[in-house]
Amino acid sequence: MKKHFYAILCGILAVVLFASLIQKATHLFSFPKLKGVEVPAPMPSLSLKSYTDGSFQSGTEAYLKQHFGFREPLLRCYNQYLWDFYGKTYVTRGILIVGKDGWLYEPWAVDDYYQTHFHKHAQNADLMKQQLAKEAKRVNQLQHILEPYGCHLFACIVPSKDLICPEHLPDKPVTNYQDTTRMSARFFLEEEYTRLGVNHLNLEHYFLRIKDTIDYMPFPKTGTHWSKYAALHAADTLVRYMEHLGGINMQNVIVGPRTLTDVQEPDNDLESLLNLIRPLPNFKYYYASATTDNDSTADRPRLLTVGDSFWWNIANQVPLNNIFSSYPYWYYNSTIYYDKANHSVKDVDLVHELLTSDFVNLFYSTTQLYKMNNGFTKKALMALCYDPEEIDAAFGRIEKGIRADSAWLGKLEERAKNEGKELDAVVHGTAQWLIDTYPENYFPALNDSIPTKRSKLAQSYLDMDSTAFVEMEVQKIIREIKGNPSQMASVKEKAEKNNKTLEQAIRDDAVWIVKRRLERGDLQIPNKDRSHKPKQQ
């Protein structure tokens, strides 16, 4: 009897031990997915090298952390335990700080309020100020370069939660940084923008001014972005600002009747990261829908937005297609949304995108200002002032310099070996880093207060020279073909077949591609009238 009893206990114990494996293999039970975005850990491939250097093992362990049976309920249970017993969450280590009265903040918002945020990103405040001053200068340069093209660049500074709702912040910064030379980018950048005459709209002032007079919450208790309702009002202000800046008439944003309801996504985006079993007690929030006034005489300019996630609450609520002819959104200057043709910033024709826009909106919240527009201004200035051949030549010079310096090259060889990369790729990557970090050192025109040098392509837009423009495009395609081995092989074959020289065959192909793009409307010859007259509906 006793033997059976123990056997049953041990059997059940075995089931407990195997439960996760069984669930993983069979998905016997289904659970709601965990909220939030994790950096996915892919299952590594097994090879002798990956095994002996340990990357297979560490990769597998990382993969198994994200993929095991009953992960969702187990994590939710433990999170609920931590929250109920200690009012705490392990998510705090990455992205979430619990403030007073259960208000949730992102850690960088807390640090930014206490002005300790930048010490994580720059060795000292002076260095950070130098970098920000340079960035403000670049924005100013870009604004002036774009003006003759009828493109209005402006910076929209969006307040983070800490600035509008500081009363619920924890008493201390998250970072234990003791440096007394504290600073915040928002003060310094705004000063610089004002001094240089950069177009900018600081919505922090707007919200602080109205905070005591409004009956809605600009920022939700358990979310990090401005509330959906506040974003609608901000959108209206933004459109008014663009009208003023461009001297045009645009559609008005009309905020519909509001209703007071339970919190809706994404106003609880920070709460969702807690991944609890029970929802947190929360306030009621106002929600409304937005329309436009269908003014048929209104201009529909093209808006290019480069910014952070605060734009979502505008883009997802306001019918931007009524207001703008197109409104691509370059999220952190990396992924492109609301643009059918392009998905990644690295693939777009930067000059074309800029010079066919009526407004360029640098839309960053105060905690993200230190990212200096994610390199957008540097790349844009280089593309507008220098030809691709000149940029390639700068790369060539830097790479040659690196290869001539045996100590430097030795270090890069070691890095290539450690990272399992080709030396050429590491040398090129280093040159890329140098150009990205110190563009002014390699492209002297960028040191001018307002550069007058233009790339041939940018000049062709000014001159409205369609022949020059087409030739620019042809040259661009020729470079692309030459850089693509499979395309080159195909062209070689064609050249032999048609008894042409290789160069002629490449050019013929490039001309054909440009013609096709022009026919399909993928490529537009600069319109002389566009820069002065906003598009009509």
Add this chain to the structure above:
Amino acid sequence: MVFSSNIFLLYFMPAFFLVYFLTPKKVRNYVLLLASLIFYAWGAPEFIFQLVGSTVANFFLVKWMCKTEKKGLKKLLCGLSIIIPIGLLVFYKYGNFTMENLNAILGLTGHAPLTWKHIMLPIGISFFSFQSVTYTLDTYRGVNQPMEKLTDFVLYITMFPQLIAGPIIRYCDVADQIRSRESTMDDRLQGFFRFVIGLCKKILIADVIGAQVDAILGPANFSLLNAGQVSDIFTRVAALDSTSAWIVSLAYTFQIYFDFAGYSDMAIGLGRMMGFRFPENFDNPYTSRSITEFWRRWHMTLGAFIMNYLYIPLGGNRKGKGRMYFNLWVCFLLSGLWHGASWNFVVWGALHGLFICADKLFLGKVMKKIGTVPSVILTFLTVNIIWVFFRIEDFGLAWLLIKRMFAFDFAWLPFGGNAQLYVTMIVAALFSFLTLTKFGQKVQEKAYFTVFTDRQSIAVWIVAACAFVFCVAALNATSFSPFIYFRF
């Protein structure tokens, strides 16, 4: 592979026990051997051949040593058999340390430094080297006969429950169990229970407390940090009030105990599930009334090893008092060095040696006179302060922390009133000092050593299963840190 990982808890362990218990008893040692090699090869693939190679070499050397009648050759073979594991230990563990110090001396004397390639430390080498030595010496001394089967000897050295962090098992303690052992259902249940107790100590106490320690003191080894990060750590520690400084040092004192004792519990539990009876490694060390007693309760298998294979061969207390103090110091200096190749470990060992000598001279008598509670508190605080040198490699930082502890600049509820830290430290203190009471001793006896009745078994099973699941949840929840959106 470590015990407190998903791959071990959810994959390796269930799969291993399934195969192990489904195979006939005769084959089980081979299953365990294979699993142990897989276990080691997972974490240290580049060293598996050295481990197996040196073990095989030792097996044949000892066999030869036992067969030969020539005394000189016997001694030579014994020496060779010790030099192989100890040589590997010295090379891998102290190679970098030796070169760094040599270069420092060369630098001081104006000579160019020698170049060398940084040597990776094979995991568990400190433990399996010592086990190999116990086999050689016990066989040489005639305490036991040599193993007949090579696979049994390789199994003794590489057995996965104790391979990475002990306990250091003397060959004579486990030889018979390797040849033949019984694993009853009760063993499996109790073993699992013990394993879960260890897992809880590690995940629910040591890791929780350790997170706060790391947040203040940074990593133990500063070589991975840049100058700015090191400067930040100094700034943080300099800004600590005395309460925080004491909390940090106490937190580490509890962390290291629950981490190490937890690992030993897991090892003992896993062994028990297979029918092994591994020696205990900790016996409530923080209830000690003197540093001498502390060393009878802390890492007991290391203490026994040092006593049997170092202190006594050095002459112990048989060659006069002066020699005894010298021997004690040597033992503790080497014990410090065994814990890590760095000067802070040497200082840690030297301080313990100092207090042991002081115990023998006068302190032991004083401690006895002042009564149990004061002597336990004083010993605990002494151990706590000495741990600072164990945790912090940089002497400047260690001294700074100690200065902050004695700055008498106390504050109320520092660390933002981190309730989880405080609750966990209270729980840790409770378990650390529980056995000072009779009730505590009973609880421990019941949990660790009593054969359960049927009803108790059900209760134990429920507790163990729930705690296991909870630990898995905690293990994974602490590393789950999602973002709202992807960022760039």
